[in-house]
Amino acid sequence: MSSTSKKCEPQGQPDSAAAGSGWLPPAVLGQARLQQQLRAWAQSGSQKVLLLTGPRGSGRKSVLTELAWRLLCQGGQAGATQTVPCGSCRACRYLKEGVHPDFRLLAPQAEEKILPVDRVRREFVNDLFLRPQLGRYKVYILEADYLSEGAQNAILKSLEEAPPYACIFLTAARPDQVLPTILSRLEVYRTAPYEDTTLYDILRLHGVETEHRQTRLAVLLAAGNPGEALRLSGCDWLDEVMDTGAWLWQQLQQPGHAALLTDGYNKVAALRDAAAGQVPERLHALLTLYTLRLQISLDDLYKQRSGPAAAAAARGQTAAVGWLRDLLPAADLPLTAIELALEALRSFNQALSSNGNFEIGCCRTLLQLQQALSVTGPGPGDSGAALAVPYR
Numbered sequence: 001m002s003s004t005s006k007k008c009e010p011q012g013q014p015d016s017a018a019a020g021s022g023w024l025p026p027a028v029l030g031q032a033r034l035q036q037q038l039r040a041w042a043q044s045g046s047q048k049v050l051l052l053t054g055p056r057g058s059g060r061k062s063v064l065t066e067l068a069w070r071l072l073c074q075g076g077q078a079g080a081t082q083t084v085p086c087g088s089c090r091a092c093r094y095l096k097e098g099v100h101p102d103f104r105l106l107a108p109q110a111e112e113k114i115l116p117v118d119r120v121r122r123e124f125v126n127d128l129f130l131r132p133q134l135g136r137y138k139v140y141i142l143e144a145d146y147l148s149e150g151a152q153n154a155i156l157k158s159l160e161e162a163p164p165y166a167c168i169f170l171t172a173a174r175p176d177q178v179l180p181t182i183l184s185r186l187e188v189y190r191t192a193p194y195e196d197t198t199l200y201d202i203l204r205l206h207g208v209e210t211e212h213r214q215t216r217l218a219v220l221l222a223a224g225n226p227g228e229a230l231r232l233s234g235c236d237w238l239d240e241v242m243d244t245g246a247w248l249w250q251q252l253q254q255p256g257h258a259a260l261l262t263d264g265y266n267k268v269a270a271l272r273d274a275a276a277g278q279v280p281e282r283l284h285a286l287l288t289l290y291t292l293r294l295q296i297s298l299d300d301l302y303k304q305r306s307g308p309a310a311a312a313a314a315r316g317q318t319a320a321v322g323w324l325r326d327l328l329p330a331a332d333l334p335l336t337a338i339e340l341a342l343e344a345l346r347s348f349n350q351a352l353s354s355n356g357n358f359e360i361g362c363c364r365t366l367l368q369l370q371q372a373l374s375v376t377g378p379g380p381g382d383s384g385a386a387l388a389v390p391y392r
């Protein structure tokens with residue numbers, strides 16, 4: 001069996017010098033539209049109470065921390081009109097040292113699963129009505145995912161009666177867990193998925209070697225989420241997924257079932273078993289890799305039929321596409337074959353999440369994939385009518 005190591009930590013530390021002036025808040029890369037919206041909102045004079053949603057790892061806290069720095073900086077024109085915090089005023093120095101009296105980040109501490117209500121009362125509810133000590137604003141960032149219903153009820157009145165100097169920023173990966181009474185008080189914004197090029201920039205900032213093939217796979221699997229890209233780039237099992245994926249892909253294009261249902265099955269089972277009792281992340285990574293590769297084949301078909309301009313509009317060509325083609329080479333596949341293969345992967349994913357019989361599901365999927373991938377050239381009834389349907 002393959003390595004059972006659970007190592008999966010983000011590599012390196014942010015290189016603050018590379019981020020700009022050496023000490024400023026972590027540069028928020030990407031999210032240009034969101035940042036523009038937030039700055040316009042911060043300058044609008046409306047009550048500064050908002051909720052920023054987006055998946056875990058999408059940089060919600062970084063975006064809001066940067067906005068807080070802009071609001072609290074006293075250099076130049078104080079307030080959110082700062083292009084960047086000045087870096088030399090008293091507020092900036094305090095923020096750098098983590099001792100600014102008018103900035104509070106309420107997040108669970110090491111062993112806490114939720115934010116204790118008494119801390120929420122002490123550091124937010126009771127603190128809110130004490131005027132700012134340094135400048136015009138007091139900024140609070142609260143992680144709403146960790147607020148119990150009781151804690152949410154405790155902050156409701158504060159949101160309703162927030163003093164004009166208060167900037168209250170909530171973050172939530174699961175906005176459906178936030179009470180409707182709270183949501184109705186807040187301006188809601190959302191992070192957008194990051195471009196792959198931005199993910200590479202963020203990884204570089206954290207000292208990750210971006211030329212490695214593991215990094216390419218990490219970026220592909222992260223699907224626009226920088227936190228996921230960082231976490232995955234520290235996973236030592238990515239090589240195993242790529243090696244198994246490339247070997248199996250070759251087998252799937254050969255006739256004969258023997259190797260597929262013995263060695264092939266064993267390798268897939270090993271990917272699943274490596275994370276005993278946990279989400280079979282390696283197996284999901286393999287299925288995602290194959291799905292993305294098949295979507296490239298679908299793009300190729302679309303390009304052949306509609307011209308290059310239409311294909312480019314359907315989906316941007318990235319460096320990852322070329323890399324994935326090299327890892328998993330395939331002849332031109334007919335539409336019916338691509339659809340059959342994608343459907344096989346979808347069904348297997350479904351069977352995995354519903355705890356179906358793994359052996360049966362896996363063997364069936366391998367045979368279906370082989371049936372699809374060992375065919376080349378346009379198939380019968382291959383009208384191409386479904387090509388315009390967007391995917392991913």
Ligand SMILES: [Zn+2]
Pocket residue numbers: 072073074075085086087088089090091092093
């Ligand atoms: Zn400043």
